[in-house]
Amino acid sequence: MAAEPLLSVRNLKTYFAQDEGLVKAVDGVSFDVAPGSTMAIVGESGCGKSVTARSILRIVDRPGRIVEGEILFRRGEAATDLATLDANGAEMRAIRGAEIALIFQEPMSSFSPVHSVGNQIDEAILLHQAVSRRGARDKTIEMLRRVGVPSPEERVDQLSNQLSGGLRQRAMIAMALSCQPTLLIADEPTTALDVTTQTQILELMRQLQKEDGMAIMLITHDLGVVAEMATDVAVMYLGRVVEQAPVDAIFHDPKHPYTRALLRSIPRIRSRTRERLTPIAGSVPHPFDRPHGCSFHPRCTDFIAGRCDASAPELGPAGPGHAVSCFLYE
Amino acid sequence: MLAYVGRRALLAVFTVWAISVLSFAIIQLPPGDYVTSYIAQMASTGSVVSEEEAQQLRIQYGLGQPYYVQYLKWMNLVVRGEFGMSMEWRRPVTEVIGDRLWLTMVVSLAALVLTWVLALPIGIYSAVRQYSPGDYAATFVGFIGLAVPNFLLALVLLYFGFVFLNAHVGGLFSPEMQDAEWSGARVWDLMKHLPMPALILGLAGTAQQIRIMRANLLDELRKPYVVTARSKGLTELRLILKYPVRVALNPFASTIGYTLPYIVSGSIIVSLVLGLPTVGPLLLKALIAQDMFLAGTIVLLLGLMTVIGTLISDILLVWIDPRIRLEET
Numbered sequence: 001m002a003a004e005p006l007l008s009v010r011n012l013k014t015y016f017a018q019d020e021g022l023v024k025a026v027d028g029v030s031f032d033v034a035p036g037s038t039m040a041i042v043g044e045s046g047c048g049k050s051v052t053a054r055s056i057l058r059i060v061d062r063p064g065r066i067v068e069g070e071i072l073f074r075r076g077e078a079a080t081d082l083a084t085l086d087a088n089g090a091e092m093r094a095i096r097g098a099e100i101a102l103i104f105q106e107p108m109s110s111f112s113p114v115h116s117v118g119n120q121i122d123e124a125i126l127l128h129q130a131v132s133r134r135g136a137r138d139k140t141i142e143m144l145r146r147v148g149v150p151s152p153e154e155r156v157d158q159l160s161n162q163l164s165g166g167l168r169q170r171a172m173i174a175m176a177l178s179c180q181p182t183l184l185i186a187d188e189p190t191t192a193l194d195v196t197t198q199t200q201i202l203e204l205m206r207q208l209q210k211e212d213g214m215a216i217m218l219i220t221h222d223l224g225v226v227a228e229m230a231t232d233v234a235v236m237y238l239g240r241v242v243e244q245a246p247v248d249a250i251f252h253d254p255k256h257p258y259t260r261a262l263l264r265s266i267p268r269i270r271s272r273t274r275e276r277l278t279p280i281a282g283s284v285p286h287p288f289d290r291p292h293g294c295s296f297h298p299r300c301t302d303f304i305a306g307r308c309d310a311s312a313p314e315l316g317p318a319g320p321g322h323a324v325s326c327f328l329y330e
Numbered sequence: 331m332l333a334y335v336g337r338r339a340l341l342a343v344f345t346v347w348a349i350s351v352l353s354f355a356i357i358q359l360p361p362g363d364y365v366t367s368y369i370a371q372m373a374s375t376g377s378v379v380s381e382e383e384a385q386q387l388r389i390q391y392g393l394g395q396p397y398y399v400q401y402l403k404w405m406n407l408v409v410r411g412e413f414g415m416s417m418e419w420r421r422p423v424t425e426v427i428g429d430r431l432w433l434t435m436v437v438s439l440a441a442l443v444l445t446w447v448l449a450l451p452i453g454i455y456s457a458v459r460q461y462s463p464g465d466y467a468a469t470f471v472g473f474i475g476l477a478v479p480n481f482l483l484a485l486v487l488l489y490f491g492f493v494f495l496n497a498h499v500g501g502l503f504s505p506e507m508q509d510a511e512w513s514g515a516r517v518w519d520l521m522k523h524l525p526m527p528a529l530i531l532g533l534a535g536t537a538q539q540i541r542i543m544r545a546n547l548l549d550e551l552r553k554p555y556v557v558t559a560r561s562k563g564l565t566e567l568r569l570i571l572k573y574p575v576r577v578a579l580n581p582f583a584s585t586i587g588y589t590l591p592y593i594v595s596g597s598i599i600v601s602l603v604l605g606l607p608t609v610g611p612l613l614l615k616a617l618i619a620q621d622m623f624l625a626g627t628i629v630l631l632l633g634l635m636t637v638i639g640t641l642i643s644d645i646l647l648v649w650i651d652p653r654i655r656l657e658e659t
Contacts (some may be wrong), residue, residue, distance in 0.1 A: 054557075057561055059557060059560045059561060088565065088566050092563075093563040093564070093565065094563065095560035096560075096561055096562065096563035097561060097563035098563060102557075102558070102561040104557070104558075105552065106554045107556045109553055109555055110554045110555055110557075110579075111555055111558065111560045112558075112573050112576075112652050113555070113577065113651075113653060114574075114576055114577055114650065114652060114653065115572075115573075121560075122557075123562065124562045124563075127562060127563055127564065128563065148582065151505070159653065161651060167549045172558075175558075175562075190555070223515070228397070
């Protein structure tokens with residue numbers, strides 16, 4: 001990666017100590033996000049994508065805790081290690097919402113049901129910017145107009161349940177971008193929307209990114225969304241990044257057996273008729289029962305006995321901007 | 331909003347009318363009419379009611395005429411603030427109830443306020459710090475508060491107050507202030523006596539409300555809108571008070587309606603034990619003695635309090651949760 005990364009996550013480990021045992025939701029995740037780029041984090045449900053996002057914002061629910069690793073976030077010239085800040089301290093709160101913003105998957109319940117949409121956007125603006133109440137409201141209406149909410153002067157005083165799913169997600173984006181963050185974390189922003197609305201929202205995010213120049217960290221399990229939006233991709237499996245590469249390399253030259261299996265399991269428009277999809281054998285292991293060695297080895301077609309089940313591979317270089325964590329490439 | 335409140339108020343007026351009919355029915359329930367019982371009562375104590383006086387009373391209450399005429403005559407008196415005569419006390423009902431009504435309301439309000447002041451913060455703390463030692467302590471005390479009958483608590487506190495503090499914790503006034511005229515000193519005396527009965531009467535409600543607040547807030551704390559608020563950079567205290575607590579307040583507001591009369595009628599035993607000059611014990615005595623004008627009046631007043639309480643809680647609810655207003659229109 002040529003440019004200095006905006007966000008650099010190094011060996012991040014977030015564990016949940018539960019009565020049943022220790023859940024290693026995120027177990028040594030490393031990746032970089034360049035300024036103005038779109039990094040897609042891809043993986044199955046429960047692979048630790050959302051926990052990674054929440055770890056960066058330092059809003060992991062208890063009993064979750066960051067036990068190790070660095071989250072280097074560049075602000076101007078210097079980089080701050082978010083993992084060392086007090087999660088509820090003034091500095092972290094100044095970053096949260098202002099420099100790193102979050103939108104997430106459930107537009108139905110991401111707004112408070114008893115406060116107007118405008119009130120909630122005003123709040124974000126008032127919290128981080130030196131403006132009057134009046135000024136915040138004007139800004140809110142302006143933001144709503146920018147994200148394509150029709151007649152924002154009326155919508156601003158409505159409750160979120162008076163808005164459609166698509167409008168709610170637009171309002172959510174307006175709130176997230178109201179303070180011009182340098183990094184927008186979008187946690188499955190279109191999963192709950194119908195396909196037409198989904199395209200519109202993605203288009204809107206791309207357009208706003210072009211205008212404001214923020215980087216987007218896009219969390220999704222939809223490879224179609226990845227192909228449409230991302231400049232770079234990190235593939236996660238069971239709390240680790242198994243492969244990171246520019247988007248073209250992921251689709252045209254996937255290295256890790258898991259990435260290859262993922263790509264084989266989705267249908268293509270130009271495929272031969274009646275071509276069978278190949279599902280990934282087995283299922284995601286239970287988090288308490290993580291396989292020894294490389295955690296993907298029980299489902300891997302290229303499993304090397306005595307090697308993959310003995311020790312875990314490290315993430316190593318496998319081409320320009322391409323890193324993979326597999327013994328096949330060492 | 332105004333239309334909503336107007337509609338509620340109209341319903342309230344209708345309800346009050348229904349209650350007045352019911353109270354009238356209660357007054358009419360015992361065999362014989364009021365004047366016959368009155369004469370019998372007087373005779374038993376040796377005084378004689380003249381035929382003239384009896385006739386006067388019959389006309390005043392419309393006795394012997396159809397029920398609806400009697401009801402209208404009674405309502406006519408009620409609206410002018412006359413509730414008839416109490417047989418047992420041989421004084422107008424208004425005089426018998428007198429200060430008791432206001433004192434009852436003061437005690438009820440104090441118990442209600444105490445319930446809220448204790449239950450809200452403890453409930454919030456219990457939910458936010460779930461399974462912490464503080465939460466366990468609140469749960470423990472809460473269940474004891476629910477399980478102990480409050481008249482027993484009253485007796486225990488009376489005993490300890492007497493034995494260790496040499497203080498008399500019963501009543502709402504010191505003996506020397508009992509029948510004094512209202513003055514600053516008497517109000518202050520009332521203030522000093524108020525906390526104990528308020529605590530005893532409010533304790534069970536407090537325990538219950540702590541559990542309700544805790545359970546509601548635990549549900550709300552996991553909702554995505556809380557994460558949204560947190561991701562904006564709000565302080566934890568501010569975001570919890572502004573978002574999930576507001577939603578979790580709903581059941582608090584909706585219980586005001588029946589809390590007020592419950593504290594009056596549900597506290598008869600406590601009031602007797604503590605010697606509180608409230609209407610609870612009066613209602614009990616009136617019912618035993620078949621003092622029907624007094625009983626009917628108290629029932630009417632309790633009904634009125636319920637209706638007012640419900641109206642207040644309806645209005646509070648719309649303010650807390652604007653979605654209700656949307657459903658109405």
